[in-house]
Each structure stands twice: as C-alpha cells, then as structure tokens.
Amino acid sequence: MSIRVDQFIVSDQANINTAMQIIDQNGMGAVFVVDASGRMCGMATDGDIRRALLQGHDLTGPIRQVMRTDYVSLPHTATQEEVLNCLSDPIKIIPLLDTAGRPVNYACYHRYHEFQVMEPSLDGKELIYLTECIMKNWISSQGGFVTRFEKRFAEFIGMEEAFAVSNGTVALHLALTALGIGAGNEVIVPDLTFAASVNAILYTGATPVLVDVCPDTWTMDPGAVARAITPKTKAIMPVHLYGHPCHMDEIRAIAADAGCLIVEDCAESLGSEYKGAKTGSLGDAGCFSFFGNKVLTTGEGGMVVFKDREAGKRARILRDHGMSPARRYWHEYVGFNYRLTNLQAAVGVAQMERIGKLFNMRDTIFAEYDQHLKGIEGIELLPRSPWGRHVPWLYCILLSDIDHRSTRDEMIAHLKSHGIQTRPLFYPIHEMPPYRHLSPPGARYPVSERLSYSGISLPSGYSLTASDIRYICSALKQSLPSTLIV
Numbered sequence: 001m002s003i004r005v006d007q008f009i010v011s012d013q014a015n016i017n018t019a020m021q022i023i024d025q026n027g028m029g030a031v032f033v034v035d036a037s038g039r040m041c042g043m044a045t046d047g048d049i050r051r052a053l054l055q056g057h058d059l060t061g062p063i064r065q066v067m068r069t070d071y072v073s074l075p076h077t078a079t080q081e082e083v084l085n086c087l088s089d090p091i092k093i094i095p096l097l098d099t100a101g102r103p104v105n106y107a108c109y110h111r112y113h114e115f116q117v118m119e120p121s122l123d124g125k126e127l128i129y130l131t132e133c134i135m136k137n138w139i140s141s142q143g144g145f146v147t148r149f150e151k152r153f154a155e156f157i158g159m160e161e162a163f164a165v166s167n168g169t170v171a172l173h174l175a176l177t178a179l180g181i182g183a184g185n186e187v188i189v190p191d192l193t194f195a196a197s198v199n200a201i202l203y204t205g206a207t208p209v210l211v212d213v214c215p216d217t218w219t220m221d222p223g224a225v226a227r228a229i230t231p232k233t234k235a236i237m238p239v240h241l242y243g244h245p246c247h248m249d250e251i252r253a254i255a256a257d258a259g260c261l262i263v264e265d266c267a268e269s270l271g272s273e274y275k276g277a278k279t280g281s282l283g284d285a286g287c288f289s290f291f292g293n294k295v296l297t298t299g300e301g302g303m304v305v306f307k308d309r310e311a312g313k314r315a316r317i318l319r320d321h322g323m324s325p326a327r328r329y330w331h332e333y334v335g336f337n338y339r340l341t342n343l344q345a346a347v348g349v350a351q352m353e354r355i356g357k358l359f360n361m362r363d364t365i366f367a368e369y370d371q372h373l374k375g376i377e378g379i380e381l382l383p384r385s386p387w388g389r390h391v392p393w394l395y396c397i398l399l400s401d402i403d404h405r406s407t408r409d410e411m412i413a414h415l416k417s418h419g420i421q422t423r424p425l426f427y428p429i430h431e432m433p434p435y436r437h438l439s440p441p442g443a444r445y446p447v448s449e450r451l452s453y454s455g456i457s458l459p460s461g462y463s464l465t466a467s468d469i470r471y472i473c474s475a476l477k478q479s480l481p482s483t484l485i486v
C-alpha cells in the first residue's frame with residue numbers, strides 16, 4: 001500500500017548522494033539516519049540537503065554532517081491523537097521508534113490528510129453574509145443577496161441580466177426550454193463532457209447528437225458539428241471543457257448557416273475568454289454551475305444569461321413555477337422550481353467579491369504544476385487557448401503511453417496510496433448505458449476515447465501550497481513507467 005519504513009532508512013556512514021537517492025525513491029521528502037545498531041540518530045529532509053548543498057557541501061560528503069538531530073519522534077505506541085498533535089506544517093513526517101530507539105514505523109501528514117481533487121476557498125465574507133441571512137430570517141429564495149448576486153454576475157459576464165438557479169444542470173434545462181427546444185429537435189453536444197450536458201437535452205424531449213472533440217482544445221470539433229447538422233438541428237451546445245474556450249468562430253458560422261441556436265455550457269469556464277469576450281456571452285444562452293468543486297461555488301447553484309431579453313423573461317417565469325409575475329397563482333406555462341436560495345446567493349456574493357483573487361490563486365496553482373510537469377516525457381499537459389484567457393479549473397494531464405487504461409489506473413492507485421485523490425477524465429458519453437443509443441451506427445469518437453482513457457485530474461484545490469504540489473508531482477513521477485522518467 002503505502003511506503004514502508006525501511007524505504008526511509010539510510011546508514012550514518014552513507015554520503016549525501018545516497019540519501020538523496022533514497023528520498024527520490026520514497027518520494028516522501030525525508031530520510032531517517034540510523035547507526036550500526038539500527039538506532040535513529042538523525043533525520044534529513046530534501047530541504048535540509050538542498051540548503052547544505054547551497055552552503056557548499058559536496059554530494060560525496062557524509063550525511064551525518066547535514067542531518068538534523070533535533071527532529072521530532074514518537075514512540076511507536078503513540079495514539080492517533082498524540083500523532084496529530086505533533087504533525088504540523090513544517091513537521092510532515094515523524095519517525096515512530098521502538099524502545100531501543102529504532103524506527104519501526106512513521107506517521108505522516110499525508111496519511112491523515114488526503115488531497116482532494118478540488119476544495120473551495122471560503123475565507124472572504126461568506127460566513128458574515130450567511131449569518132446576516134439567518135439573523136434577518138431571509139433564508140428562502142427572496143432576499144437581497146439573490147438580486148445582488150445576479151447583478152454582479154451579469155456585470156462580470158458583460159450581459160444585461162443574469163438568472164440565478166439551483167444548479168448548473170437546471171441552468172441548462174431552463175435555457176433550452178426558454179429557447180423553445182423540445183421534442184422533435186436535435187441538439188449537438190460533445191461526446192466528452194459531464195453527463196449533465198446531455199441529460200439536460202434529454203429532459204426537454206429533444207435528441208442529443210454526439211460529436212467528437214478536438215485534440216487541441218478537448219472541446220467539440222467544428223468539422224464534426226458541421227457534419228452532424230440536419231434539418232432537425234435546433235441548437236448546438238458547446239461545452240468549454242476544463243475552462244478551455246471552444247472554437248467559437250467556427251461554431252457560430254455553422255449555427256448561422258444552419259439557422260440554429262447556441263447554448264453554451266460554461267459550468268467549467270467561468271471567467272474564460274474567447275477573443276476578448278467572456279464564455280457565456282458568445283451564443284444565445286450561457287449556463288454556469290456553482291457546485292462545490294467549481295471555480296466559484298455556492299455549494300449548489302447555477303446561473304443563466306441570455307442574448308435575447310424575451311428569452312430571459314420566459315426563463316424568469318419558468319424558474320418560478322411558470323407563474324405570471326403580474327397575477328399571483330396564475331400559471332402561464334408548466335414551470336419549474338429552479339430558484340436559488342438567499343443563503344446560497346450570500347455565499348455567491350462573497351465569492352464574486354473575490355473573483356479576481358480566486359483566479360489568481362488558480363493561476364498560481366497551475367503555474368506551480370507546470371513548473372514540475374512541463375517537459376516530462378510521457379505526460380501531456382492540458383491545452384491552453386491561443387485565443388484568450390483560460391481560467392484554470394482542474395489540473396489535468398494525459399499519459400502519452402500506449403497502454404493508457406492500465407497505466408492510468410495503476411497511477412491512480414499509486415497516488416491514492418500516497419494520500420492523493422485523483423479523477424479519471426469523464427467517460428465518453430456514447431459508452432455509457434443510458435446514452436449508447438444516441439450514437440448512430442458506425443459513429444466514431446477516437447479523440448474523446450483517447451483523452452478519456454489517458455487523462456487524470458490532479459488535486460487542484462485552493463488550499464494547495466507549493467510544497468504540496470511538489471509532493472504530488474514527485475509521487476506522480478515515481479508512478480510513471482521508469483523508462484519515461486527523464
């Protein structure tokens with residue numbers, strides 16, 4: 001499972017180079033130095049060694065000269081509580097010693113702390129605004145925060161109005177419905193996406209038509225979209241996957257030719273720009289998600305924007321049971337209850353206040369990963385748009401190895417044993433049981449399949465530090481087939 005204690009051990013007679021090799025192999029950033037009888041006499045981290053080398057120590061010099069003797073250790077009988085009390089940010093690994101002082105086990109931060117794929121950043125005014133809702137009894141879908149959130153969001157996207165809804169999936173459903181899409185219509189959607197994009201189309205009674213994606217953006221292939229147009233095509237749903245804007249000029253030209261609508265799925269692309277315009281403002285409707293793992297979160301939540309004011313008006317009514325805004329309990333349509341609560345909107349307003357900071361934090365995390373993973377043979381990084389801003393969401397890599405699936409799944413297991421949670425990329429929609437019938441006989445999705453089976457999302461949460469990312473990348477490199485390590 002995880003690293004054994006003997007993978008930390010180095011003799012006090014060894015040189016610095018040997019200790020570095022052991023650190024490299026265990027991927028834990030430290031060695032335990034023992035004397036001839038196996039008793040622990042010192043500890044050295046990769047940081048200690050780096051500092052020693054900078055101070056002029058030689059790789060052939062004895063490890064004894066650079067090890068620390070003031071390390072923290074605990075008896076191997078220590079309770080979990082005792083261990084947790086000792087682990088802290090600088091002390092990530094603690095040797096556990098037997099009565100003779102020999103290391104027989106170790107405790108490490110990563111055994112207790114699992115790196116999640118995504119964690120939100122909630123240290124703005126989220127709690128203050130939430131408390132305000134509770135104190136004033138405004139906890140339902142009426143209350144000032146909903147309109148404040150909508151207004152701020154609309155300004156940010158560069159649209160006149162925005163409509164807050166309960167999640168990203170219903171944002172898509174509401175947009176499609178307000179634009180009149182339903183039974184008998186076809187909607188073109190990429191094969192590589194989160195299933196909610198396709199589900200929302202199915203809810204309306206329309207038929208999703210799956211198309212392959214491009215290797216350069218991981219988003220829908222305009223050539224495939226053009227080939228999928230039929231007289232029944234009513235809309236195209238570009239999904240700006242992992243924050244990367246789609247080939248919008250091409251898609252807009254196809255939509256204009258075919259006379260069909262564009263509903264953008266921007267659940268993963270809040271803040272991303274295509275040639276200077278925010279995703280969500282490029283089609284007839286733009287749909288966003290504020291689920292807990294998205295760049296901006298309200299726990300659950302979503303937002304829709306429309307190009308056409310009339311569609312917005314319909315959406316407002318449909319969101320609220322289809323009830324006439326002028327005549328209470330008079331229903332104009334079969335509507336839905338897709339409202340966002342004031343509590344969620346309170347969190348949303350606090351998040352919007354820090355949106356620039358949130359984007360900077362994401363850029364920093366991605367730059368740190370790039371630094372460790374760029375140029376590593378066997379790893380491809382996720383694409384960056386040449387045509388605008390790409391707001392980074394999850395840090396994804398592809399394994400450019402031949403036997404993707406088994407290598408990828410072994411890597412996921414290895415990282416898990418190091419306390420690192422990862423995710424495979426989305427499965428190709430056409431392979432899953434409820435959607436198989438959507439793929440016409442003979443249709444092929446080779447790019448979607450290759451990306452899906454060779455991709456991994458790495459921990460990308462807001463709380464990651466540079467040293468966490470270094471640890472994750474070192475565990476990752478360790479799990480690459482050895483021939484691929486440069």
Ligand SMILES: *Cc1c(COP(=O)(O)O)cnc(C)c1O
Nearest residue numbers: 167168169194196197267289291
């Ligand atoms: C998250 C996501 C959705 C759905 O959003 P929810 O708020 O979870 O309903 C839709 N499409 C894509 C591409 C997503 O990533």
